Amino acid sequence: MKQVIVVGAGAAGIFAALAASSRGAGVQLFEKNDIVGKKMGITGKGRCNLTNTAPMTDFIARTPGHGKFLFSAYRAFSNEDLLRCVHQWGLATKEERGGRVFPRSDSAIEVRKLLYHRLQKQHVELHLNEGVLTVNHTDGGFSVRTEQGSYTADACIITTGGLSYPVTGSSGDGFHFAKKLGHTVTPLKPSLIPFTTEETWVRDLAGLSLRNVDVSLWKHGKKLASQFGEMLFTHTGVSGPVILMLSSQAAHKPKWEFPMQLRINLKPALTAETLDSRIQRDFQKYLRKQAGNGLQDLLPRRLIPYVLEQAEIPEQTLINQITRTQRQDLVTVLQAFSLTLTGTRPIEEAIVTAGGVSVREINPGTMESKKVQGLYFAGEVIDIDAFTGGYNLQAAFSTGYVAGCSAAEEEADQ
Ligand SMILES: Cc1cc2nc3c(=O)[nH]c(=O)nc-3n(C[C@H](O)[C@H](O)[C@H](O)COP(=O)(O)OP(=O)(O)OC[C@H]3O[C@@H](n4cnc5c(N)ncnc54)[C@H](O)[C@@H]3O)c2cc1C
Incomplete structure (x- = not known):
């Protein structure tokens, strides 16, 4: 069984873990907080604007930070796919002005809890309160060190988010991991600020x-x-x-x-x-x-x-x-x-971070690093950012999904 490590349980990490486990991989998901999706719990002023009903071409147009990079990810996992998933899992949603989609309960916490239960149901091995300190590429794959121990896997997905709202856990660790693994991180700036x-x-x-x-x-x-x-x-x-x-x-x-x-x-x-x-x-x-x-x-x-x-x-x-x-x-x-x-205002107060792991060094069809085989990125850690309206979360869900599917399937392709 393919072993996949996912670093960071935000929107992207959760979807990466779910996608990889549903494709038969053994998944270990590491999160430094004691809950998953902490940032998701404060999105949309506590209501979580999880996506938009606009056509995917509009998503790309409303993503000034490398919208075109997301084309394949949106084709693989669109807003409709996301809604089909969450509806199947029991979340009722509603559409508001400008195509914005919210949970019918107006509760971001409901979304966070739903995804947590989903992770448990799919037997994702969840390591809460266990921040990752280093990610190393080894002969056989990857070794990840936390304060509690060391873990190995065939593939590693980095989904640590950006630099905004660091109280939610996104303090930029993924940028350091990416640089150490040979990636370029483009200048980090506050956006939606x-x-x-x-x-x-x-x-x-x-x-x-x-x-x-x-x-x-x-x-x-x-x-x-x-x-x-x-x-x-x-x-x-x-x-x-x-x-x-x-x-x-x-x-x-x-x-x-x-x-x-x-x-x-x-x-x-x-x-x-x-x-x-x-x-x-x-x-x-x-x-x-x-x-x-x-x-x-x-x-x-x-x-x-x-x-x-x-x-x-x-x-x-x-x-x-x-x-x-x-x-x-x-x-x-x-x-x-x-x-x-x-x-x-400072980047800590930004809704999203512009800049991140260079899109030139990531395969848009798989989210795999072009520099290190078996390494994947998804979500805000990548140099992508969009306008408000549910586009940022959808970008995280879609890239997470693609990274999870690809990381799980890699061995079968070889
Ligand atoms: C106030 C606010 C409101 C927003 N509202 C909306 C909205 O309504 N709709 C929308 O589309 N977008 C919204 N956004 C943007 C959206 O929340 C982000 O774009 C999205 O959460 C990015 O997902 P992510 O998984 O990439 O990163 P994050 O959600 O930031 O998740 C990263 C996770 O990685 C963990 N992590 C980091 N480093 C480590 C480490 N070393 N080891 C282990 N774990 C680690 C963090 O603790 C965190 O849980 C909002 C943002 C903010 C700040």
Whole structure:
């Protein structure tokens, strides 16, 4: 019987172990935590957005970190395959806005527990509380050392995750193992991460969310990228869905260096002319009041002083004293409210890590190392990362599945 060691029981490791054991391999799964899938338990704000119903081509398009590398893995184990599996195992799911799939119970813990029971049912030998210290390639295969002992196997699958949320166990061990085994690890960067801003006053707006805004990144007067949707002010900068997407795009553009400018079109549905007419109507309504009152129907109250400041209109100015030029400046600011981005929050706070074991050194059809026979990688330890929407977990499940199947079958092919 083929012996397979899997290092790390996250989304990728669990699926690798299940796939290998269902193909008849003896599987030992090592996890440094006392539970499996600790990170999975906090995904989707505790609800676990486990995949998306979008076509696989969309998955690839929404994976700025080497989406095309995942083509074969998605063909082998798609979102539909995943849902068929978890439904068979007893998990009811539901689809929400944007094709996002969640457990019907809204409980990520349910998913984690389901997978734990599945591992037990398939007799995967689970070593909890047993972090792997070293992985060595030997004549006969692999030897793995933990604090409790040494273990050998014919194949080894590294599924240790990235660098984000290290409290969940993903502290980058797999990158060290990969380097020692001769692999290239591309620069590790935070992705799906809030930006920090030069403007410290954002802290006064913390918690304020803006819906249906068009947010763009600029450098030296050139537009780099834009996203439409919802954003949020935080104590140190900006976050929310559109910001996370922009951070994901920026993680893959080394030339997009900070500082960069963020422009927020607060009223993207209106042209400058219609916005001006709208402001004129509102100003008529509040003619004898101060400038701030004239914007109360158009903007969240907390934002008004900062919009007026960028338009250089003192807040106390009476509306009937605002000049045409000032009103036009206001239109310009409403369409390009501006912030200076100084960087991102630390990688520990990122939803995913961009960078990792180079995809050039991994066979996309099997997840086997092109450098060391019998060595496999799956999940976030590989240089892959996607937008939010269930795409990262599906990438981990699919690559894990492929690695598990290939590791178990390797001997039969020889
Ligand atoms: C807050 C948050 C919310 C998220 N929400 C979503 C979401 O809703 N949908 C989505 O698609 N993606 C989401 N993601 C991303 C997703 O969780 C990850 O992409 C995915 O978990 C990666 O799976 P993985 O198995 O590669 O790594 P991980 O899930 O990080 O698992 C790696 C495992 O390896 C173990 N390990 C590490 N080193 C060792 C060692 N030396 N020995 C033994 N074990 C080791 C770790 O303890 C860990 O359990 C979220 C991420 C975060 C941080």
